[in-house]
Amino acid sequence: MENNIFYEGQVLWSQIDANRHLRHSAYADFCAQARSNMLNTLGLSLDQFAKQKIGPILFREELIYKREIQLDEYIKVEILLTKLNLKNARFSFQHIIYKENREKAAEVNVDGAWLNLIERKLTDIPVAWYEVLKKIPKAESYIEINV
Template sequence: MSREPYSKTIVTRWADIDCNQHMRNSAYSDWATYVRSEWLNEAGFDVRTMVAANLAPVLFEERTRFLKEILLGEHVAIDLQLAGVNHDGSRFHMRQTFRRGDTPCAIYEIKGAWFDIALRRIVAPPPGLLEASDKLERTDDFAHLVSSRE
């Protein structure tokens, strides 16, 4: 199966910058969330669709490794890759790389699951979302998640 790279380019705004004149740590999370939500929208899972399905992503862990400063007004590509998934797709590990040209500036990772809001439990994603996840480019160190704390 052909897996597709997914990337969005952003331009850092005044609101993204801290008093050290580089991108504030929480802006990485904000922009990473934006890119994941754009991926979901393009896969046909916008907010209305997710609400109708009683489905939402829930995060258990997020981590950012800062490699290079990102400054005001810089154009930064944010790549989204799948780093791991369990047998039914209910749990996932995603990695997002913030790049200025070919230079990696930060690596942002999340571990989470798909959550049924009505049932209040983790569930497998619906078929269209499962296929979209399967088409997402995988990291070089992709791993199948096997434990209950994936």
């Protein structure tokens, strides 16, 4: 698991809801930060996105709760690539959020693509980026599409 961890951190007071546990939108925030960290680690920084005038977008985000996460807990977010389309760069990721005791607290699944930030339309990515995306840790259920 440790090689696929792209975010580690403490749950802050500002991330807690009225029920005194992690609010629903904070899960998405942790996963978005983990994806950014992962891409940056692999060599695709936000600066490179800006130079290409491309940004990632999500079509679907599914959150499955397993265990409560509370104030001051430390969490880890693992990311696995579940699907990659080599013809149009659409992608799917599975994020697993772990509690300090290594219990699975949540699973977040997302599907997305790339947006041309000028035209505001879906776009392909530079060819070299495909090699970077192929380095992302893969789920056992990983599917690569080439059509």
